[in-house]
Amino acid sequence: MKLYIAEKPSMAAEIAKCLPGPVSRKDGYITTGDGVITWGYGHILRQAEPDEYDPKYQKWRAEDLPIIPQSWKLLVADSCKKQFEVVKSLIDQATEIIHAGDPDREGQLLIDEVLDYVHNQKPVRRILLNALDEQSIKKAIASLRDNRDFQNLKESALARSRADWLIGMNLSRAYTLAAQQAGHRTTLPVGRVKTPTLALVVRREREIENFKQVKYFTVKADFDQDGTVFTAYWKPQEEQPGLDAEGRLADKTIAKELFSRLQTSNEPATVISCETTEKRELQRLPLSLSTLQVMAGKKFGYDPQGVLDTAQKLYERKLTSYPRSDCEFLPESQQEDTGVIIANLSNLAQNELAGWAAKADTAIVSRAWNDKKITAHHAIIPTVVRCNFAGLSETERNIYFLIAQAYIAQFYPVHVYDQTRAELKYAAEAFIANGRIVKELGWKEIYSADTEEKKEEDSSMLPAMVKGDQPRFVKASAEKKSTKPPGRFTAATLLAAMKEIHKYVKNPDLKKQLKDVAGIGTEATRATIIKELIERGFLREETKRKYLKPTEPAYLLVDILPEEITYPDFTALWEDILHQMADGNASLDTFLLQQARFTASLCSKAKRMSIPLKGDHPCPRCRKGVLQLRNGKHGKFWGCSRYPACRASFDDKNNKPDIPAPTVRQQGQG
Template identity: 85%
Template sequence: MRLYIAEKPSMAAEIAKCLPGPVGRKDGYINTGGGIVTWGYGHILRQAEPDEYDPKYERWRVEDLPIIPQSWKLFVADSCKKQFEIITNLIDQATEIVHAGDPDREGQLLIDEVLDYVNNQKPVRRILLNALDEQSIKKAIGNLRDNQEFYNLKQSALARSRADWLIGMNLSRAYTLAAQQAGHRTTLPVGRVKTPTLALVVRREREIEGFKQADYFTVKADFQHEDTVFTAYWKPREDQPGLDTEGRLADKAIAQALLEALQAAVEPATVVLCETTEKKEPQRLPLSLSTLQVMAGKKFGYDPQAVLDTAQKLYERKLTTYPRSDCEYLPESQQDDAVRILGNLGGLAHQELAAWSGKAEPAIRSRAWNDKKITAHHAIIPTVERCNFAALTETERNIYFLIAQSYIAQFYPVHVYDQTRAELEHAGERFTANGRIIKELGWKEVYGADAEEKKEDDSGMLPSMTKGDQIEFMRASAEKKSTKAPSRFTAATLLAAMKEIHKYVKNPDFKKQLKDVSGIGTEATRATIIKELTERGFLREETKKKYLKPTEPAYLLVDMLPDEITYPDFTALWENILNQMAEGNANLDTFLGQQARFAAGLCTKAKGATIPLKGDYHCPRCRKGVLQLRNGKHGKFWGCSRYPACRASFDDKNDKPDMPPGRQQGQG
């Protein structure tokens, strides 16, 4: 008997529909002529809590840290005990098992860990379901793979899960205890990805608070050649006085003198360089979850979690492929579906998608079709199922639009243009002009203005020029501009920052190394992390644009933690190692050993963390804690928050510690 174990009931139901023979639903599984299909509910097994390793860990104590399990334990989640028994009994009856978890790191682990937990020795195959339409499922059933091929993916997921436990359990305890000793009655959750993400927002807010506006001047001039007037921008010399640290002209008097000198010159300007290069811009790649979330945030103002939830609904309706994908490429064999998918899109009740589809050329092969870039999943695209566009909600229509738009663009030609760069000299000063002539609009016809990135020094259309040509100077101007504070993060831009984390690392040597890393967190967890930080009161959304601002606990947490956990350097490097592990190029035990040593080192640092005291009465004995009102055997008394390290205590007198007046320093 072949047993399919799906990640969730909805996926199990779709698999069962595509198996031969009569279908009969039972308690916890489905009978078919092609085998039995059962399901989990996400992670059926949970990691053990510290006190389940040793009861002494139920109480949080500094002396017990770090907690490093010698042998990792899992327990069946209370809500899944009945289903776990059903799965176990079915495994006993099976002759072959088909792992039908989601085609990603976590999906691989949550079925594998059940099979390992029951010590399964039966052969296991793997089905990769990137779409839930009938054609895709039947094709996947016919192309089962040996589950052992995905062993490294499971190891990577185990490494992520256990590393998160080591960092979260140990550092949350260490720094919560340190904060409580300074009088803060709070719990501070520390996470391998969560904390550096929160720190991005805290640092951005401080940049904004400390920002001082400065004025600068952009000098430009209009020139004429062969009846064409164009604009060129002044290029300061290296030794030019009056420049700020960013190379901008900040001195108004120098700007005015420069304008007067340009206007007074009688000689025409001279072209000292003019070169034209044909450039080709390939089609924008189809969408991963992160790119979809960022794009939907910019275009429609949707938060990342709403985008993920909507993409999941479209997937479950069989309209789009697997949503939690970090891949922007497509398998080459899938191009065979292009005619059918484009035909369906051409019949949509959406004017733009229908028009674009009608002009698409299915034979065009963009760079997206690349088997070497495909792992367990591929980019998010429409399926071969026909979409009833009018039946979708507004949010579903908008997300489907973005997915379909990116797919259609693959079947338009590359964008071709001539890029011209010219340098002019006038009155001893250099000016640069950049312009482009579009030769073939190509895929940008689908994206229109959304595809264009207007640059400040773009001069528009340029006349035909050659080196040595004399150009007529017409006028010059100096436009006063002001520097702007950096923008606050929104959920969408914070998610983009997590994906492009190399821009925010502290160590400049890491920037290049981490540029190819897929950021911190995963496609499936980034939105959840941002949502959790908001729900737990570390971030709050403000204004209609939903800008994220840190709260007082966020400042406390980030300020007391060392750079190793608040900057993304180490986390990003660890993500790189996890990716290497998935490819078989890193070792689980070695990685966890590094994580254990890291956690131990930061637990030690927590003991000496500098934390502002919070309380009306600072302890006069240790001067590192605050006095807190407590209940003892003989009534109320005041004791130091650092007990037992400091055993100072004072009687209560009218709800105040009974201390000599000279010893009540730190009050307030």
């Protein structure tokens, strides 16, 4: 018997439709003329909790940390016990197994871990479903691969899962206990990705709170060359007085003197140099999930989780390809579908997309088609299934629009323009003028309405000039400006920061190394992490723009944790190692050993750290904890937050600790 194991029931149903013979749905599986299809519900198995390794871990105690499993344990999730028995029984009956998990790191692990759990020895092949339309599924069934080819991908997912357990289980306990000893009645969840993400928002908020506005001046002049007026900006000399640390003109007196001198000078301006370079801007790549989430956030104000949920719906309706993709490239074999997809888009009941598709040239082969850039999945694109655009919800229409727009752009020419840079001398001062002339609008035609593209294309055009020309000075102006504080994160811009994490690392040596890393978290988890931080009360959304602001527990968590876990340096490096592992260039055992050592060192730091006390009654005995009201056998009493290290206790008197006044002798001793 051939057994397909899908990640979820919806995927199993689509596979069944594409297999020959009569289809019959049973309890937990589907039979067809060419095998049986069963499914999980995501992860059927879960990581064991610390107390499931040893009951003593049920109580949180600093002396038990770190908890490092010698042999990792998985347990069947309570909600999946019935389905697990179905899957296990079918594996026992199968002669051949086809792994049909999602085509990513996590999808690989959640079927593999079930096969390992039941000690499967039968041959396993892998189906990679990047889209759920009939043509794509049949093509994938005809292109099965040996599941052993994906061992590295599985180990990468396993490494991620176990590293997250080590960090989460140990550091959450270590720093919660440390905070509670200082009187903070709270639980502090620490996460390998979640914590540095939260810290980005906390640091940004503090930058805004501590921001000091700086006033400065920009000086520019208009010149006339053969009847065409253009603007050039003043360039300060190296020893120019009146500049601030950022090289801006901050001295009002010098700005006025400069403006006056420019206005009254009689000498002509002279072109010192004028260079024109042809620039070619390649087509914007198709979309990964993160790119889609950021674009949808900026254009429509959608939060990342909503974008993922909508992309998932479009995928399940067979209209777009697999959504949890971190890839922006396409397999070369997919070029055979371009004619059908573009024809479908040109017949859409959506004027813009239809108009753009009608002008697309499918003979153009953009850089997006590159087999070397493809792993288990490819960029998110429309499928060959015709879309009933009017039948979609507004959110679905908008997300489909962005996916289709990026796909159509692949069949427009390269954007070509001339970039000109002129340097002028006037009144013994240097001026720089920049301009561009678009020679071929190309793919930017379909993005011309976007604000960012408009800004770029609206840059001034310069007249033809050569070295030695003497344009006529028209007027000067000095504009007073003020620096602005950095903008608060939204869910979309925070997600973009997680993806471009190299911009936020503390160690300058790591910036270059991490520039090519795919950020922290994965395409599938980034939106969930941001959503959890909001739901657990560490971030809150404010105003219509839904700006993210940290709450008091967020400040506490970031302030008491060491930089190793609040800055993204280490997490980004680990993510890089996970990618190397997926490519077969890093070891699971070595990585986990490093994680265990790292976890142990941070647990030790938690035991030694000093945290500001929170409470109205500092403990008079140890002076390191605070007295907290408790209920005992004989009623209320006040005990030290550092119990059992400090066993100080006092009776309750009118809801305050009844602390005896020190005697004269005690005062002398103290």
